[in-house]
Amino acid sequence: MAAAEEMKKKKKVEIFDTEEELAVSLARYIADLSVDFIRSRGSFTVVLSGGYLIHNLRKLKEPPYVGSLDWSKWHVFWLDERVVPKGHPDSNYKLAFDGFLSYVPIPVENVYAINDALPAEGAAEDYENCVRQLVTKKVVPLSTITGFPAFDLMLLGMGPDGHVASLFPGHPLLNENERWVTYIKDSPKPPPERITFTFPVINSSKYIAVVVAGPGEVEAVRKVLGSGDGDGHDSLPAGMVSAEGELTWFLDKDAASKL
Numbered sequence: 001m002a003a004a005e006e007m008k009k010k011k012k013v014e015i016f017d018t019e020e021e022l023a024v025s026l027a028r029y030i031a032d033l034s035v036d037f038i039r040s041r042g043s044f045t046v047v048l049s050g051g052y053l054i055h056n057l058r059k060l061k062e063p064p065y066v067g068s069l070d071w072s073k074w075h076v077f078w079l080d081e082r083v084v085p086k087g088h089p090d091s092n093y094k095l096a097f098d099g100f101l102s103y104v105p106i107p108v109e110n111v112y113a114i115n116d117a118l119p120a121e122g123a124a125e126d127y128e129n130c131v132r133q134l135v136t137k138k139v140v141p142l143s144t145i146t147g148f149p150a151f152d153l154m155l156l157g158m159g160p161d162g163h164v165a166s167l168f169p170g171h172p173l174l175n176e177n178e179r180w181v182t183y184i185k186d187s188p189k190p191p192p193e194r195i196t197f198t199f200p201v202i203n204s205s206k207y208i209a210v211v212v213a214g215p216g217e218v219e220a221v222r223k224v225l226g227s228g229d230g231d232g233h234d235s236l237p238a239g240m241v242s243a244e245g246e247l248t249w250f251l252d253k254d255a256a257s258k259l
């Protein structure tokens with residue numbers, strides 16, 4: 001099968017009438033993957049974004065999931081992080097902790113936050129080393145296709161400019177193809193200093209959910225997922241996302257209104 005067709009087969013777009021329905025379906029999707037991976041491999045590696053994504057995980061904090069998922073087998077990572085102290089309002093760790101992690105019994109030693117005592121370059125290197133150690137311990141497998149780490153599930157948000165993680169339109173970091181984790185000091189969205197997983201790692205994931213709700217990203221959604229007007233697709237970072245297993249876009253009606 002040609003590469004483009006193979007890609008289409010692995011991409012799904014789900015559109016929900018309301019953001020509430022999106023959140024319900026997203027929780028079921030994550031819960032099903034958690035059960036499957038824990039049954040087959042004994043653990044579940046999940047990569048969180050910052051931003052609005054965390055709000056859309058809210059159903060996992062409620063029954064039936066909060067009491068039934070085997071949270072002890074979860075390993076949690078950050079797709080990108082701002083280089084600020086963990087208690088800072090801009091910290092993606094703080095956002096995830098306050099909005100999700102503090103409600104579910106994931107062992108603290110399975111939550112891999114960045115080292116906030118280091119500057120951007122050192123923090124990226126340190127985070128990459130952390131993932132390398134987990135590869136050695138077989139917590140994170142390597143993709144047999146790319147040789148990059150293959151996380152079970154990455155949960156992505158998307159900004160109005162089409163950025164994902166801390167990978168922004170037109171930035172040279174979009175072309176990084178060796179490092180697992182890199183850093184940026186000139187992020188167009190504040191704060192300027194961040195670390196981020198690179199595209200080879202993102203695209204080696206087994207499953208990716210890109211979650212977008214509300215009207216703010218409607219143009220970027222149209223450019224990445226709309227058909228035929230030739231101005232989008234893989235020119236935006238979100239359009240460069242693919243998964244080794246399956247990529248699913250979770251959209252509400254507002255976000256999908258120009259499709």
Ligand SMILES: O=C1O[C@H](COP(=O)(O)O)[C@@H](O)[C@H](O)[C@H]1O
Pocket residue numbers: 048049050051052053079080081082092156157158159160163164165166189
């Ligand atoms: O800066 C960031 O932005 C993106 C998108 O955020 P959203 O609030 O528009 O959903 C987020 O996914 C990323 O993790 C974050 O650092």
